[in-house]
Amino acid sequence: MKLLKPTNLRSRLTFWYVAVLALLLFVYAAIVFAFQYAAMTRQMLHDEIQDVVTVEGLLYFDAVGQLQLRQDYFSRPQSHLLVDRYMEVRDISGKVLYRSPTLRGMPLDGPIRNGEGDRSFNERVVRLENGNHAFIISHIHGMDGRILLIRLGYSLVPLRDRMLQFLLLLVIAIPLALILAAMAGQGIARRALRPIHTLTEHATHISASNLHDRLEVPNSDDELGHMALAFNHLLGRLDGAFQQLRRFTADAAHELRAPLASIRTVGEVALGQGTEAGSRKAIEDILEETSRLNETVDSLLLLSRVEAAEAPGQFEIFPLRPLVEEVAGLLGVMMEDAEVKVTYAFETDKPIQADRNLLRLALVNVMHNAWKFAPHRSTIQVRSVMAGDMVQLSIQDEGPGIPPNEQEQVFNRFYTGSNPPGGRQKGTGLGLSIAKLVVERCSGNIAFDSGMTSGARCIIQLRSIAHNPNG
Amino acid sequence: MSSQPRILIIEDDRKMSDALVSGLESAGYYAETASSGEEGFYLVHKLRPDLLLLDLTLPHRNGLEILRQLRQDGIDLRVLILTSHNTVEDRVEGLKTGADDYLGKPFSFPELVARIDALLRRMLPTSDPGPLRIGDLTLDLRTQSAARNGQPLDLTQREFDLLLYLTQNRGRIVSREMLARDIWRETSRFTPINNVIDVQIARLRRKIDDPFSVKLLQTVRGLGFCLREP
Numbered sequence: 001m002k003l004l005k006p007t008n009l010r011s012r013l014t015f016w017y018v019a020v021l022a023l024l025l026f027v028y029a030a031i032v033f034a035f036q037y038a039a040m041t042r043q044m045l046h047d048e049i050q051d052v053v054t055v056e057g058l059l060y061f062d063a064v065g066q067l068q069l070r071q072d073y074f075s076r077p078q079s080h081l082l083v084d085r086y087m088e089v090r091d092i093s094g095k096v097l098y099r100s101p102t103l104r105g106m107p108l109d110g111p112i113r114n115g116e117g118d119r120s121f122n123e124r125v126v127r128l129e130n131g132n133h134a135f136i137i138s139h140i141h142g143m144d145g146r147i148l149l150i151r152l153g154y155s156l157v158p159l160r161d162r163m164l165q166f167l168l169l170l171v172i173a174i175p176l177a178l179i180l181a182a183m184a185g186q187g188i189a190r191r192a193l194r195p196i197h198t199l200t201e202h203a204t205h206i207s208a209s210n211l212h213d214r215l216e217v218p219n220s221d222d223e224l225g226h227m228a229l230a231f232n233h234l235l236g237r238l239d240g241a242f243q244q245l246r247r248f249t250a251d252a253a254h255e256l257r258a259p260l261a262s263i264r265t266v267g268e269v270a271l272g273q274g275t276e277a278g279s280r281k282a283i284e285d286i287l288e289e290t291s292r293l294n295e296t297v298d299s300l301l302l303l304s305r306v307e308a309a310e311a312p313g314q315f316e317i318f319p320l321r322p323l324v325e326e327v328a329g330l331l332g333v334m335m336e337d338a339e340v341k342v343t344y345a346f347e348t349d350k351p352i353q354a355d356r357n358l359l360r361l362a363l364v365n366v367m368h369n370a371w372k373f374a375p376h377r378s379t380i381q382v383r384s385v386m387a388g389d390m391v392q393l394s395i396q397d398e399g400p401g402i403p404p405n406e407q408e409q410v411f412n413r414f415y416t417g418s419n420p421p422g423g424r425q426k427g428t429g430l431g432l433s434i435a436k437l438v439v440e441r442c443s444g445n446i447a448f449d450s451g452m453t454s455g456a457r458c459i460i461q462l463r464s465i466a467h468n469p470n471g
Numbered sequence: 472m473s474s475q476p477r478i479l480i481i482e483d484d485r486k487m488s489d490a491l492v493s494g495l496e497s498a499g500y501y502a503e504t505a506s507s508g509e510e511g512f513y514l515v516h517k518l519r520p521d522l523l524l525l526d527l528t529l530p531h532r533n534g535l536e537i538l539r540q541l542r543q544d545g546i547d548l549r550v551l552i553l554t555s556h557n558t559v560e561d562r563v564e565g566l567k568t569g570a571d572d573y574l575g576k577p578f579s580f581p582e583l584v585a586r587i588d589a590l591l592r593r594m595l596p597t598s599d600p601g602p603l604r605i606g607d608l609t610l611d612l613r614t615q616s617a618a619r620n621g622q623p624l625d626l627t628q629r630e631f632d633l634l635l636y637l638t639q640n641r642g643r644i645v646s647r648e649m650l651a652r653d654i655w656r657e658t659s660r661f662t663p664i665n666n667v668i669d670v671q672i673a674r675l676r677r678k679i680d681d682p683f684s685v686k687l688l689q690t691v692r693g694l695g696f697c698l699r700e701p
Contacts, residue, residue: 257555258528261577262487268580268694269494272644287693291647294577295662302659305558330655330667333629337670361661368663428662 010193014185021181022174029170037163041135044154045123048137051085052121052152056141059089059098059148067097067148084155086134092147103128108136108151116140117149125156132157195224203231211239249304253297260297264290292428299430303413306358306437315353315442317465320384320391321346323356327363328382331371340374345383350464352391354442359462362438365431366395366446366458373399373456390444391464396457407448411436475501476591479520481511481537482553483529491524491583498584508532515541520548522590527554527565535568542569549590553578559658579646581694603638606700608679608687610638619679629654630675637688637698646695672696 058070067089088108089098099105106129116122117138125135136153199215206213214235215228267287271280328335328342335342370380378398385392402410409415414429439446439460449457478500482488488504495502503518505511508529515523523541527534538550550572552565557575565573572586603610607620615631617624626634632654637645651657651664672688680686689697 254555257557257576258484258487261553261555262484262490264577265487265494265580266490269490269497271691271694272494272580273497284693290577291665291693295660295665298660299662302661331663333674334667334670337674357659361659364661364663368666431662434661 010186010189013189013192014182017185017189018178018182022178025174025177029174033163033167033170036166040159040163044135044159045121045137048123048135048152048154049121052137052139052150055087055150055152056139056143059141059143059150061144069098069100084158086128086136086151086153086155088151090149090151092149097148104130106130108134108153112149117151126153133160135159196227199224199228199231206235211235211242246304246307249300250308253301253304256293256297260290260294264294296428296430299428299434302361303430303434303437306434306441309441316356317351317353318356319349319351320393320462321349323360324363324382324384324393327360327367330364331367334368334371335380338371338374339377340371341379343379343381345381347383347385348391350386350391352462353465354444354462355438358438359442362435362446362460363393365435366460369431370395370397370399370456370458373397375399386464387461389464390461393460393462394449394457395460396449396452396455398455400456401452401454402448402456404450407450410448411446475499476522477518477520478502478522478524478587479511479514479518480504480524481506481508481529481534482524482526483507484526494580495584495587498587500587508534508537511537512540515546515548522549522551522587524587525550525552525570527552527556527561535565538565538568538570551583551586551590553583579644579648579695581644582646582649585640585643585649603635605638605641605687605698606685607683608638610635617679619683624678626675626678629671630678633671633675634679634698637696640698642697642699644691644694644697649695 055069060068060070062068069087084102085100086103086108087098087100088096088103090096090112092112094112096107099108108128109124109126113122117140121137121139123135123137125133127133133156134153135156136151139150139152141148141150195218202215206215214232217225217228217232219225220229264287267283267290271283271287275283324344324346328344332342367380374380374397380398381394381396383394383396385394411432413433415433416429436446439462442462444460444462446458446460449459478495480488480491480495480502482491482504483506485506488506492502492504503514503520505514508531511523511525514520525534525538529537534552534554538552541548541550550570552570552573553576554561554565554573555576562573571590574583574586603612608617609619610617610631612635615628617626617631617634633650636650636654647665647668648660650668651660655664655667657664672690676686676688680688686701687698689699689701691697
């Protein structure tokens with residue numbers, strides 16, 4: 001499907017290919033045209049010289065001293081050689097002695113030039129009175145003691161007509177050839193780019209699922225092989241960096257746990273043994289903060305664990321509704337306490353495929369987030385519908401909503417929005433990032449509806465089983 | 472040697488082990504500490520403790536190796552593992568190697584004492600838990616109902632479970648971790664559950680304490696909750 005769609009590179013390649021070809025064809029046609037014209041002109045000159053020689057033998061003065069052309073040597077009148085030939089004979093004073101009927105009384109060129117036809121044939125193009133052009137030569141010829149100037153020419157009209165036809169042929173044939181070339185070019189470009197498409201799709205798949213995979217290198221010696229190798233090298237380094245980062249998060253969290261444990265135990269033991277009121281308050285505060293810190297550490301560890309988890313494969317298949325009800329049951333007491341009503345509309349019962357435990361955690365976090373922002377005595381609407389081949393769950397509260405520029409950032413780690421919840425418990429700032437990571441690990445997606453004018457609407461889309469080919 | 476149960480703590484974090492000794496002695500145990508496996512082995516043989524608190528991340532020798540060695544040597548003592556590597560796999564590994572219980576760091580001290588009590592009680596003849604009664608609060612397991620001063624309390628199932636748990640641990644402090652695991656059956660810890668617990672406790676308190684002058688359910692800041700007569 002993707003291959004049918006013209007891609008930029010392919011179109012650009014074809015365009016350049018066609019442009020270069022057009023230029024080449026144009027230059028080629030021009031050269032051929034010029035050569036052809038020159039060759040035909042030379043042929044014409046050659047014919048004219050022969051004609052002059054022939055004509056010299058055919059000229060004679062008749063009884064009254066009129067110059068005539070002997071016509072009787074033709075065996076047949078049809079093969080009249082001189083039919084499209086112009087001829088004019090003048091004596092040295094410029095007086096016209098003979099003019100061929102084809103000229104219809106028009107002079108063939110003007111007065112005699114100085115030394116015309118003396119040594120060379122003075123070949124030239126002249127314009128007749130009727131506007132046609134003729135290619136003529138001149139020759140001095142002595143006959144019966146008189147000096148005659150013979151001018152002989154061919155009309156250029158047939159030649160120019162022929163050349164025009166040739167030009168027309170080129171004008172039609174070149175675009176046709178270019179269209180064919182463009183089609184062939186598209187085909188060639190597509191063939192040439194197909195391995196790149198394959199590589200791109202593969203690479204996209206890798207970056208979407210996990211960085212452990214590598215591209216196939218069909219031939220490490222060609223350009224594509226080099227590219228694949230470079231890609232793999234890059235992936236390797238990225239993978240290493242990511243693993244290092246993940247390990248760092250996990251290691252840091254573990255390292256934080258030990259001192260946290262000490263602080264907590266020391267504090268709790270001290271509290272248990274009774275202390276005076278002032279230090280008691282201090283220890284209580286320390287313990288509460290320790291507890292919050294510990295929540296953050298646990299969340300970080302959870303994040304790094306989900307990140308390190310292998311690509312989705314053997315997810316469970318289960319209906320969404322009982323899971324949502326389970327989450328609602330867990331948080332029900334908080335909703336009730338805040339007099340927040342939760343309404344449910346399950347418009348699809350299609351099972352989904354996901355990691356149930358993690359998804360439960362994600363839903364708890366999203367619902368908890370909605371609860372945090374829901375005003376007293378408001379409603380949270382939970383709704384599941386089909387969206388294409390995905391099951392879509394939306395959780396909508398009547399809180400202050402999320403400004404459009406923060407709708408992506410709320411999923412960032414440790415992000416606290418510009419609209420913090422009033423009064424209710426401060427979180428770790430990791431709940432929504434955990435939810436996002438989990439949903440994406442389950443090949444789903446999560447976002448806040450940007451079309452909301454009041455309240456916030458979190459939309460979670462999850463793969464339903466029918467359309468998850470192999471996970 | 473006293474009749475107090477003896478506890479050996481193998482833990483390389485000095486502050487932690489000092490606090491544990493102090494806390495356990497207040498709770499009525501005799502406790503000693505070792506900061507390495509070798510010292511631990513020596514003390515196991517010298518002290519003959521009833522229970523071993525074993526940290527898994529120790530210098531030189533991993534806690535699990537120590538445990539394996541102890542079990543190979545056929546030494547009979549209860550072992551409670553303390554570790555900050557608190558994953559299901561680690562837990563299974565620890566229990567397979569021969570630990571009796573497992574507590575992830577950071578743990579709540581009241582829970583540690585409760586676990587130790589439970590482990591040591593297994594050795595002793597089980598004592599009668601006694602009637603489920605604190606002051607004028609009574610619980611009836613058969614009908615799953617509670618009453619105060621003869622006045623029946625209208626509790627949800629979860630509130631009853633919570634009250635029962637607090638009653639069974641009366642006088643002791645119950646941490647949020649304990650409630651999350653034992654009442655809500657949550658295997659992993661996450662922030663919202665603490666909110667849920669706090670709200671649930673507040674609601675329970677409204678029902679069992681608010682109408683009465685004597686308050687039984689107390690919040691111990693920094694530690695958890697406690698059901699006791701003041």
